[in-house]
Amino acid sequence: MPVAYGAALAEMEARNQAVAAGDAAELIWLLEHPPVYTAGTSADPAELVDPRFEVVATGRGGRYTYHGPGQRVGYLVLDLNRRGRDVRCFVHAIEGWVIATLSDFGVEAWRAEGRVGIWTRDVDGAEAKIGAIGVRVRRWITMHGFSVNLAPDLSHFGGIVPCGIAEYGVTSLARLGVKVSNEQWDAALIARSAEFLDALDRAGRKVCR
Numbered sequence: 001m002p003v004a005y006g007a008a009l010a011e012m013e014a015r016n017q018a019v020a021a022g023d024a025a026e027l028i029w030l031l032e033h034p035p036v037y038t039a040g041t042s043a044d045p046a047e048l049v050d051p052r053f054e055v056v057a058t059g060r061g062g063r064y065t066y067h068g069p070g071q072r073v074g075y076l077v078l079d080l081n082r083r084g085r086d087v088r089c090f091v092h093a094i095e096g097w098v099i100a101t102l103s104d105f106g107v108e109a110w111r112a113e114g115r116v117g118i119w120t121r122d123v124d125g126a127e128a129k130i131g132a133i134g135v136r137v138r139r140w141i142t143m144h145g146f147s148v149n150l151a152p153d154l155s156h157f158g159g160i161v162p163c164g165i166a167e168y169g170v171t172s173l174a175r176l177g178v179k180v181s182n183e184q185w186d187a188a189l190i191a192r193s194a195e196f197l198d199a200l201d202r203a204g205r206k207v208c209r
Contacts, residue, residue, distance in 0.1 A: 002069060005036045005056050012143045015077045020139045027077040028193065030186050035068040037160055040134050047161035060144040062116065062134040063164040070152035070172070072185050076135075076145040083200040085140055091116070091133060093199035094146050097192060098131050102148075104188045105178050115165060118148070120176070128171040132163055149173065150180050 008031065018024035035053040040062035047064050048055065067073055080090060095111050098118050102109045109120040109130060118131030131148040151174035162170055173180050 002034045003031045005033050005038065005054070005067065008033070008075065009056075009058060012075055012077060016138055016141045016143050019077055019079055020141045026079055027075070028190075029075040029077075030182075030189065031073055031075070032069055032071060032182070033067040033073060035066070035156055037064055037066055039064055042164070044161075044164060047164055048159070049161065050159040052159050053156070058136075058144070060134040060136045062132075064160040065132050065134065065147070065163060066152075066157050066160060067147060068152050068156055070174070071147050071149050072182060073147045074145045074189070076142050078142045078200070080137065080140040080142060080200075083197070084202075087135070087137055089202075090137075090142065090200065091135060093196055094133055094135075096199060097189070097196035098146055098148060100192050100195065101185070101189045102130070102173075104192075105173065105180055107173065107176060107178060115163075115168075117163060118146075119168075120171065122169060122171045123175060123177075126169065128169040129162065129165070130171050130173070148185070150182070150185055 015024055015027050019026060037053055037055045039057045040060050043063045095118060099109045107120055109118050112119045116133055117129050119127055120130045122128035131146055133146045134144050136143040149172035151172055154170055154172060157170045
């Protein structure tokens with residue numbers, strides 16, 4: 001069942017405080033939202049083209065993005081005090097985790113220099129974004145995370161300039177002809193979670209690759 005964005009944000013805030021206080025374990029939370037546009041700390045109002053859905057300001061980095069049914073969202077409340085105080089390596093590890101999981105479904109994806117997110121080749125051969133990343137770190141405890149387009153209504157992205165990048169489109173696994181359920185995606189992602197966490201631990205040893 002979709003989780004309202006505001007409710008998820010409140011839960012993350014509370015969990016962030018509890019992890020910082022040593023009162024709760026770290027959290028990897030996989031979910032989806034009803035249609036919503038979220039504004040990161042660098043959001044440009046000119047990039048909100050058609051606010052047809054609720055617009056929520058959030059403390060994560062980045063610009064405008066869309067969340068909705070058919071898109072899988074991963075929220076990470078992790079303690080970088082013990083996993084390495086390096087935000088760049090944290091984002092790098094998330095990218096690697098999602099890229100590896102996409103490869104399990106036969107989809108080649110990659111990082112792009114100067115463009116945060118996960119990129120692949122669309123049906124027309126052009127490069128397109130299939131996953132977005134936006135994080136916040138408070139007291140070295142992380143919040144927010146990533147989203148991956150399994151089978152959302154891609155027309156919903158038309159209300160914004162996704163992540164402030166107008167010259168590239170947005171795609172999904174379904175558009176690429178790959179049918180993946182939430183359960184299948186979650187299982188594949190969780191199967192690679194140990195690799196992701198190990199990458200963070202390597203970051204703590206100042207090894208980021």
